[in-house]
Amino acid sequence: HENSHVAVYMHARDILESRDIQRKASEILSEISNDSADDIYDELNSTKLLLLVDGLDEIASFDDRESVITKLSDEHKKSGARIIIGTRIVTSSRILTALSSYKAYSILPLRKSQIRSFFGKWFKGNVDKAAKLIEALEDKGIIGKLPRTPMTMTLVAIVYESKEDIPSTLTELYQMFVELLSGKWDENRNIASPYDSNIKLAFLSKLAWRMHSERLESISQDRCIELADEFFKVHATIRDVNPKTFIQSIIDRSHIMVPTGHDQIRFSHMTFQEYFCAQYIFESSPADSEILNWYGEDWWKESLFFYAGMKKDITKLVDVLLLANYEDTETLATKLVTLGSMVQSGYLTEAKQKKSAVRFASQQFFRCYDDLVSWMTQFASPKVKRQMSRVMLVDLLQELFSSNFSSKYLEIALQETYDSFPQTREFESARFFVACTLSKLGKYDQLLDFATSPDMVDTSMYLISGATLREKHMDASERDKYRKFQKRLSHFRAAIKKEMGGGFLDGKASRKKKQK
Numbered sequence: 001h002e003n004s005h006v007a008v009y010m011h012a013r014d015i016l017e018s019r020d021i022q023r024k025a026s027e028i029l030s031e032i033s034n035d036s037a038d039d040i041y042d043e044l045n046s047t048k049l050l051l052l053v054d055g056l057d058e059i060a061s062f063d064d065r066e067s068v069i070t071k072l073s074d075e076h077k078k079s080g081a082r083i084i085i086g087t088r089i090v091t092s093s094r095i096l097t098a099l100s101s102y103k104a105y106s107i108l109p110l111r112k113s114q115i116r117s118f119f120g121k122w123f124k125g126n127v128d129k130a131a132k133l134i135e136a137l138e139d140k141g142i143i144g145k146l147p148r149t150p151m152t153m154t155l156v157a158i159v160y161e162s163k164e165d166i167p168s169t170l171t172e173l174y175q176m177f178v179e180l181l182s183g184k185w186d187e188n189r190n191i192a193s194p195y196d197s198n199i200k201l202a203f204l205s206k207l208a209w210r211m212h213s214e215r216l217e218s219i220s221q222d223r224c225i226e227l228a229d230e231f232f233k234v235h236a237t238i239r240d241v242n243p244k245t246f247i248q249s250i251i252d253r254s255h256i257m258v259p260t261g262h263d264q265i266r267f268s269h270m271t272f273q274e275y276f277c278a279q280y281i282f283e284s285s286p287a288d289s290e291i292l293n294w295y296g297e298d299w300w301k302e303s304l305f306f307y308a309g310m311k312k313d314i315t316k317l318v319d320v321l322l323l324a325n326y327e328d329t330e331t332l333a334t335k336l337v338t339l340g341s342m343v344q345s346g347y348l349t350e351a352k353q354k355k356s357a358v359r360f361a362s363q364q365f366f367r368c369y370d371d372l373v374s375w376m377t378q379f380a381s382p383k384v385k386r387q388m389s390r391v392m393l394v395d396l397l398q399e400l401f402s403s404n405f406s407s408k409y410l411e412i413a414l415q416e417t418y419d420s421f422p423q424t425r426e427f428e429s430a431r432f433f434v435a436c437t438l439s440k441l442g443k444y445d446q447l448l449d450f451a452t453s454p455d456m457v458d459t460s461m462y463l464i465s466g467a468t469l470r471e472k473h474m475d476a477s478e479r480d481k482y483r484k485f486q487k488r489l490s491h492f493r494a495a496i497k498k499e500m501g502g503g504f505l506d507g508k509a510s511r512k513k514k515q516k
Helices: 012-017 021-030 037-044 062-079 093-098 112-122 127-139 150-163 170-182 184-188 197-213 221-236 243-254 270-284 298-311 315-322 329-345 351-364 367-379 382-387 390-405 408-420 425-440 445-451 459-468 476-490 493-500 507-515
Strands: 005-011 048-054 082-085 257-261 264-267
Touching (some): 012 021, 012 062, 021 037, 021 048, 112 127, 112 150, 127 150, 150 170, 197 270, 270 298, 298 329, 329 351, 351 390
Parallel strands (some): 048 082
């Protein structure tokens, strides 16, 4: 059909290394068909591609990420290919600008009804087991503490299916999962394994550290075998171990490592590399000041999240992080969201430090807006500039803040921080970020209070608050206040319409329109 597209799944690394994306797509398709790459290449000349590109965030260098985005844009212009890029939340203004011509979508957290349906289908034929898992998750309040994503729920189901146990945090979930994959649970049940699981886990942590330190997403099999040989000679000190067979057993039995072609192997998901790297850091017991070497780098963000989860209490580390240099606007957003993810992962951190982290980050976060506007102004296309509005960028910032600070473990710190802020212009953005985060936790009082404050004059924040609040979120005593808010919101329609229409409205322009 003339409007049909041929879908091809590719890794961002494939795009980076390809001189001809269509040729690379042909090679990938030939591996799952009986046709040659040349025949497929000829056929693709008369159709269009739908490129499903994953793992942009798994490329260490920002230059390389930009190169991938540029090559995909060029392919779209040349062949009309449709492009879908998968990535974690982006914190770099530079990469956000490079992606600005794309429509952005995020996966909403699964609703409780969807989670019940998911486990019901997973344990189809064993209704009791599904019911027990859901009951355990609700009794322990785990659903509110874990990311409600399909991947997380899949890991929970696999772990529970094998051990009938559930984790309290994402770090504990990954610990249980890698132990399952490495064969640790098989050993507990006296199931034979050619290599001790503790040896496998120790090697994988050293391997992940080496790869992450060198910013590698994959490693040659020969080098991996050399590292295994060194590991057994220096650390494990076990004789008569064939390192090649050892590596192959990890690939075959655990699937934590997978071959990628060109005699390269990698962790089956970047999160495993980041988890094992964090394990190495945790066991090395670095001084808190050493953590600053990686703080603010997107490449290290997830490893620091897992590290905090392993420590559980990062009270002293928070004090060090709060004294870091936050003057560099290019790393500011990454530092602040990393701070948030670490204090929610380190759930035993003292309440005072949790509150200090929330207060500091919420007061600093709006500084990221100016950096984002600067990048957009310099590098975004004229079309993107016309379509982009202030409210879109403010909403992007609140999503970044909320996604890294919305945790049951931070709920009290968020509430107390909001209550401590004066209702003045100086603290307007900080109150907004904290109130939006609490709304993600099902607490809407603060957002309603913020939106109905007579001193609140930022139309972008007002619109976002109005889009979030619903009458069903209010109890009877708040509904009159909510209806007055909706009535007041109608007075902003003209300003909001103009703001949504495009152009970078600065905060002063919005306020002048309101004051008139």
